[in-house]
Amino acid sequence: MALTALSHVLMKEKNYKIFFVLVDHGIRRNSHKEALQVKKLLKINNIDLKILRNKKKIVSNIQKNARDIRYGLLIKYCKKNKAQSLLTAHHQDDQIETFLIRLSRGSGVEGLSSMSETTKLKHGVNLIRPFLEFKKIQLNYISNKVFGKTFKDPSNKNKNFLRTNIRDLKKILQNKGLNFEKIIRSIKNISSSKEAINFYVARSIKKFVKFRKKETILNLKQFRKEPKEIRFRIINNIVKKRTNSYYPPRSEKVLNLINNFQTNNLKKCTLGGCIFERKRSFLYVSKEL
Numbered sequence: 001m002a003l004t005a006l007s008h009v010l011m012k013e014k015n016y017k018i019f020f021v022l023v024d025h026g027i028r029r030n031s032h033k034e035a036l037q038v039k040k041l042l043k044i045n046n047i048d049l050k051i052l053r054n055k056k057k058i059v060s061n062i063q064k065n066a067r068d069i070r071y072g073l074l075i076k077y078c079k080k081n082k083a084q085s086l087l088t089a090h091h092q093d094d095q096i097e098t099f100l101i102r103l104s105r106g107s108g109v110e111g112l113s114s115m116s117e118t119t120k121l122k123h124g125v126n127l128i129r130p131f132l133e134f135k136k137i138q139l140n141y142i143s144n145k146v147f148g149k150t151f152k153d154p155s156n157k158n159k160n161f162l163r164t165n166i167r168d169l170k171k172i173l174q175n176k177g178l179n180f181e182k183i184i185r186s187i188k189n190i191s192s193s194k195e196a197i198n199f200y201v202a203r204s205i206k207k208f209v210k211f212r213k214k215e216t217i218l219n220l221k222q223f224r225k226e227p228k229e230i231r232f233r234i235i236n237n238i239v240k241k242r243t244n245s246y247y248p249p250r251s252e253k254v255l256n257l258i259n260n261f262q263t264n265n266l267k268k269c270t271l272g273g274c275i276f277e278r279k280r281s282f283l284y285v286s287k288e289l
Helices: 003-015 031-045 062-080 092-104 136-147 162-175 180-208 222-225 227-241 251-261
Strands: 020-024 049-053 086-087 117-121 127-128 208-213 218-220 268-271 274-279 282-287
Touching: 003 020, 003 117, 020 031, 031 049, 031 251, 049 062, 062 086, 086 227, 092 136, 092 162, 092 180, 092 218, 117 208, 180 208, 180 227, 208 227, 218 222, 218 227, 222 227, 222 251, 227 251, 227 274, 227 282, 251 268
Parallel strands: 020 049, 086 127
Antiparallel strands: 117 127, 208 218, 218 282, 268 274, 274 282
């Protein structure tokens, strides 16, 4: 709601064309009713809200699949309406939770750097997260000040979701004296390391990876000479480009694939929607049909 309020001000002051969009995942019984309540409140404030309804049934890996569907719908809407950027209201509390979730999964530099302020999505859409430096309580204050209320997502209390449990853990850690400002500092330091690594990844890809229309070809002899983290990032980069995916495969699966191809035990496998096939000293990667 704070993002809506501030975007509306920006739209009026700068004469920007801004679309206000909410995704109804359709997971909970009352989700559409709740979406209509938001639309009604915004209409009172002269803001036209578009509700995008998900028609796919989500039954497993709910949060990941809901996220993929959400971004799919939003990117499609941006493309249809020629919107160059997509703004989301992720805030500092979300950033800390993401860090703790990825820490619990054994993530490396890529994962622990958490969310970036800007990310390039499919069809050239720029994902922008303007509130990563702001706390949830600050955004709630804006929402209450402008609209007189905030809306709470009931799924945030669902103990079946890891993020909900991490959120509860965060409260315990805070009560025990953990300083979350230090965690934010760590995230920024890791992000700086990621930028340096990305520089070397780009240089290595230029040396021995060829991107063609239907496949990507990687020179395994030169690939083996690279440090472990660089090899890991190269595979992630290839998968994301071939599938137009925002999120890379889980790190454990990527590392297993690299190890299997390096020990010459594997000829062909799939990962993250891609087919990997070794032919002599080259690895061919194509998108699964």
